[in-house]
Amino acid sequence: MSTQDLRLAIISSETNDVLSPVYFGLEKKGFSVSVIDPSEPGRHKVSISSVDGVASIVDEGGRRVDINSHTRVWLRRPRMPSLSSFRAVSESVADFELKTYRAAWESLYSIKAAWMNPYSSSRPLERDKLLQARIAGDAGLLTVPTIFTNNPEEYSLFVASLQGDDVAVKAPISWHSDVVGSETPYGTYTRRLAQADALRLSSRVARSPVLVQPYVEKSYELRITVVGERIFACRIDSQKSPRAKVDWRHYDTASVPHDAVQIDTGVERALFEFMHRAGLVFAAIDMIVEPNGDHRFLEANPSGQFSWIEALTGLTITAGIVDWLSGA
Numbered sequence: 001m002s003t004q005d006l007r008l009a010i011i012s013s014e015t016n017d018v019l020s021p022v023y024f025g026l027e028k029k030g031f032s033v034s035v036i037d038p039s040e041p042g043r044h045k046v047s048i049s050s051v052d053g054v055a056s057i058v059d060e061g062g063r064r065v066d067i068n069s070h071t072r073v074w075l076r077r078p079r080m081p082s083l084s085s086f087r088a089v090s091e092s093v094a095d096f097e098l099k100t101y102r103a104a105w106e107s108l109y110s111i112k113a114a115w116m117n118p119y120s121s122s123r124p125l126e127r128d129k130l131l132q133a134r135i136a137g138d139a140g141l142l143t144v145p146t147i148f149t150n151n152p153e154e155y156s157l158f159v160a161s162l163q164g165d166d167v168a169v170k171a172p173i174s175w176h177s178d179v180v181g182s183e184t185p186y187g188t189y190t191r192r193l194a195q196a197d198a199l200r201l202s203s204r205v206a207r208s209p210v211l212v213q214p215y216v217e218k219s220y221e222l223r224i225t226v227v228g229e230r231i232f233a234c235r236i237d238s239q240k241s242p243r244a245k246v247d248w249r250h251y252d253t254a255s256v257p258h259d260a261v262q263i264d265t266g267v268e269r270a271l272f273e274f275m276h277r278a279g280l281v282f283a284a285i286d287m288i289v290e291p292n293g294d295h296r297f298l299e300a301n302p303s304g305q306f307s308w309i310e311a312l313t314g315l316t317i318t319a320g321i322v323d324w325l326s327g328a
Helices: 016-028 091-108 121-126 129-138 152-160 195-200 202-207 263-277 309-312 317-325
Strands: 007-012 033-036 043-048 053-060 066-068 071-076 114-116 148-149 167-170 191-193 210-214 220-227 230-236 257-262 284-291 295-301
Touching: 007 016, 007 066, 016 033, 016 071, 016 309, 033 053, 043 091, 043 152, 053 091, 066 071, 066 309, 071 317, 114 317, 121 129, 129 263, 129 295, 148 152, 152 195, 152 202, 167 195, 191 195, 195 202, 220 263, 220 317, 230 263, 230 309, 230 317, 257 309, 263 284, 263 295, 309 317
Parallel strands: 007 033, 007 071, 071 114
Antiparallel strands: 043 053, 053 066, 148 210, 167 191, 167 210, 220 230, 220 284, 230 257, 284 295
16 A cells, blocks of 8 residues: 555654654655644544544644544554643533543544554553453463452452462552652552561552462563564563562663563464454563563553663664554
């Protein structure tokens, strides 16, 4: 398909440092690309038709983007506006306007086009780690036994069943924040607890549901970015740093080597099967490699960050995204 026949759009509320390399990579190939941010109400007019199954977006300058079977769309972290963006006569009216605005965009995301990723696939997976694990297991990947609960009794039964092993406690969603007066950022990092300590803290889970797993010893970790039919794998030697040992998101890049690697062909096949079953085109997948060589799936982020992996390893993930969007 020629650059004239193929329509390209980026729908995202991400920052330019993430979007620009892809945008300019597509421009260099001769494509005209529309960048649309749904978090700014009033900037775009959206229409979706049930007659011909197409949608259109018209921006402030009158430029029109058609979303149809000839369109490839990079849908990456689109946000909805805040309630205060709608200057209605009352908060309840503003809430209604926001809900109708959201409904229009979500209807647009269901239009038949080539999406990276389809909203109907990525949205449920973004916050459902157990759904991810079920799909991964069905695809042939090793997973970690997990309970997700705010029931102290169920939590205690599960922890006690681990026969003395250490416990990993995780939040179901990511949250990070800087706190005024503190040099330490707060966030939802994985915690490793001895079984006795985990049992002693059981009453606290009633306040907020947590994911609980046996702690899996690591030889090293993998951050695997899948783009279409291509895999970009980075080995993270997190065990070389006390700070990153339990959760590599306590970034210590000075002490933790990050290297581009080839992964086992059986694991690669299972990852592609996971992507197929999950309905994803793009995902950043975290895995543990145990001392015995077993590869264990932790989670997949349908809109995971990848720029830092490129910077540390030279892996050409951006080029992979550009190639997929341009049909190369």
